[in-house]
Amino acid sequence: SSELTQDPAVSVALGQTAKITCQGDILRSYYASWYQQKAGQAPVLVIYGKNNRPSGIPDRFSGSSSGNTASLTITGAQAEDEADYYCKSRDSSDNRHVVFAGGTKLTVL
Amino acid sequence: EVQLVESGGGVIQPGGSLRLSCAASGFTVSSNYMSWVRQAPGKGLEWVSVIYSSDSTYYADSVKGRFTISRDNSKNTVYLQMNSLGADDTAVYYCARDRDYCSGGSCYSRYFDYWGQGTLVIVSS
Numbered sequence: 001s002s003e004l005t006q007d008p009a010v011s012v013a014l015g016q017t018a019k020i021t022c023q024g025d026i027l028r029s030y031y032a033s034w035y036q037q038k039a040g041q042a043p044v045l046v047i048y049g050k051n052n053r054p055s056g057i058p059d060r061f062s063g064s065s066s067g068n069t070a071s072l073t074i075t076g077a078q079a080e081d082e083a084d085y086y087c088k089s090r091d092s093s094d095n096r097h098v099v100f101a102g103g104t105k106l107t108v109l
Numbered sequence: 110e111v112q113l114v115e116s117g118g119g120v121i122q123p124g125g126s127l128r129l130s131c132a133a134s135g136f137t138v139s140s141n142y143m144s145w146v147r148q149a150p151g152k153g154l155e156w157v158s159v160i161y162s163s164d165s166t167y168y169a170d171s172v173k174g175r176f177t178i179s180r181d182n183s184k185n186t187v188y189l190q191m192n193s194l195g196a197d198d199t200a201v202y203y204c205a206r207d208r209d210y211c212s213g214g215s216c217y218s219r220y221f222d223y224w225g226q227g228t229l230v231i232v233s234s
Contacts, residue, residue, distance in 0.1 A: 030217055031210060031217050032218070033210075033219070033221070037154075042203055042224040042226050042227055043146075043154065043203070043221075044224070045220060045222050048210055048218065048222070049210040049217065049218060050212070050217075052210075086153065086154050088154075088156075088220070088221075089218060090218065090219065096165075096167045097156065097169065098144070098156045098159075099156060100154040100156060101153075102153045103153045103154070
């Protein structure tokens with residue numbers, strides 16, 4: 001299966017910019033989608049496609065991609081943004097499957 | 110309003126079977142892809158299975174041959190039949206609506222835009 005990798009933890013000062021990255025060869029061909037999961041809750045989609053936010057997601061969340069790396073940027077991080085973030089894409093060995101990266105724990109200081 | 114409600118989780122002995130349900134409202138499951146995703150305690154998300162609107166089904170290698178995804182269009186519900194359960198199957202199981210991101214006639218990725226609240230499956234003797 002395709003492998004996607006994320007840094008396990010990222011920290012950001014309140015109001016500053018956080019960047020969470022996801023690496024994998026499949027990202028050269030397919031966009032990642034990003035999910036926020038707060039403790040004890042179901043995941044929530046925050047970014048999909050080239051850089052699309054679902055309704056209700058603040059515009060401080062944005063996505064980008066370059067080469068084999070997808071990035072989720074939170075500009076002006078808020079305390080409520082503290083959560084686990086997962087990227088997901090298609091599986092390079094079978095693109096009918098999808099694969100998640102291991103997730104990044106974002107701490108807002 | 111789109112809503113997904115999972116049910117059917119519980120404690121099951123190793124080797125046992127369980128069927129999870131995902132009742133949808135606000136959209137038609139038969140017109141969409143629907144996926145199951147699980148999360149073991151303290152671990153990350155793992156995709157489990159998908160059923161396409163065409164009725165095609167696909168499974169992660171970890172569950173292939175043991176799990177079966179299906180749907181009942183009359184009930185607007187998706188199911189996950191889980192057999193030969195082992196300790197590694199202990200997890201919260203989520204269902205999610207699974208969409209294609211397409212632009213300019215080409216499709217570039219899939220994303221899960223709605224998730225249920227999850228149902229906990231514990232495999233233990």
